Amino acid sequence: DAEITQSPRHKITETGRQVTLACHQTWNHNNMFWYRQDLGHGLRLIHYSYGVQDTNKGEVSDGYSVSRSNTEDLPLTLESAASSQTSVYFCASSESGGNAEKLFFGSGTQLSVL
Amino acid sequence: AQRVTQPEKLLSVFKGAPVELKCNYSYSGSPELFWYVQYSRQRLQLLLRHISRESIKGFTADLNKGETSFHLKKPFAQEEDSAMYYCALNTDKLIFGTGTRLQVFP
Numbered sequence: 446d447a448e449i450t451q452s453p454r455h456k457i458t459e460t461g462r463q464v465t466l467a468c469h470q471t472w473n474h475n476n477m478f479w480y481r482q483d484l485g486h487g488l489r490l491i492h493y494s495y496g497v498q499d500t501n502k503g504e505v506s507d508g509y510s511v512s513r514s515n516t517e518d519l520p521l522t523l524e525s526a527a528s529s530q531t532s533v534y535f536c537a538s539s540e541s542g543g544n545a546e547k548l549f550f551g552s553g554t555q556l557s558v559l
Numbered sequence: 560a561q562r563v564t565q566p567e568k569l570l571s572v573f574k575g576a577p578v579e580l581k582c583n584y585s586y587s588g589s590p591e592l593f594w595y596v597q598y599s600r601q602r603l604q605l606l607l608r609h610i611s612r613e614s615i616k617g618f619t620a621d622l623n624k625g626e627t628s629f630h631l632k633k634p635f636a637q638e639e640d641s642a643m644y645y646c647a648l649n650t651d652k653l654i655f656g657t658g659t660r661l662q663v664f665p
Contacts, residue, residue: 478652487565487645487657488603503652535603546593546649550603 447472451536451551458558464523466554468536476539477519478548479503479511481532488535494519495541526558561586563648563656571662572636580631580659582620582646591649592629594620598642606631606644616640636663 449470458464468477479491480503490503492511500511508530510522523530533555537548562585572578584590594606607615609622609629620631629646641663646656 480655485568485657488655490652490654493652504654537603546591546608546647546653547605548595548603548653552602 449536449538449549449551451534451554453554454552455555456557458526458556460526460528460558462526464526464556466521466523466534466536466556468519468521468551469517470536470538470549471517472538472540472549473516474538474549475516475541477513478537478539479509479519479521480535480537481505481530482535482553483532491521491534492519523556526556528558530556531558532556561648561650561654563646563654565644565646565656565659567659568657569660569662571664573664574638575635578631578633578636578640578661578663580644580646580661582629582631582656584627584629584646584648586627586648586650588650590622590624590627590629592620592622593647593649593653594618594629594631595645595647595655596642597645603645636661638663638665 452467475496478493480488489505494513536551539548564583592609596606597603618633645658647653
């Protein structure tokens with residue numbers, strides 16, 4: 446069955462380290478998204494991509510980067526982790542066109558920056 | 560500014576009581592609105608979209624452009640409805656509200 450997977454499920458890192466969170470989908474979706482989920486803020490969009498070599502900044506993109514070298518993967522990199530980036534991170538994907546707003550979410554990555 | 564507001568962080572009701580989860584939006588274009596739900600230990604998933612005018616698991620939501628609202632309603636809450644609910648607005652990407660946790664007590 447098609448799927449969207451995130452790894453790792455849990456990550457603890459130190460301030461200043463570079464961290465990469467993986468997201469892999471097998472639906473062949475063009476659209477992929479990264480959100481962070483924080484109490485009181487809900488889901489906030491970090492970066493998104495509408496296809497290979499396409500990346501766009503969301504509302505909370507500072508300190509994060511993504512790359513899209515193929516359809517299946519959109520890794521999220523924290524260049525220099527900060528305690529404010531402790532959060533739960535969700536990757537999502539969707540089709541292009543009329544069903545673009547139906548997002549399929551991964552199970553999330555709990556990141557703790559100490 | 561494009562914004563989705565869910566004023567209630569937590570809504571607690573007893574089984575069988577009516578439920579209304581509030582959602583207001585701010586958007587200059589023609590709005591497309593959705594409700595997403597996250598049950599305990601499950602992934603976030605689409606519950607319903609306003610263009611479908613559908614009822615899913617007994618929930619309905621009507622778009623009121625005059626009041627810029629898209630409240631989620633269910634006449635008789637069930638314990639299995641306990642979850643986190645997010646209202647979302649589609650611009651060229653989805654913007655989510657802050658979420659409302661619904662607790663349904665037996």
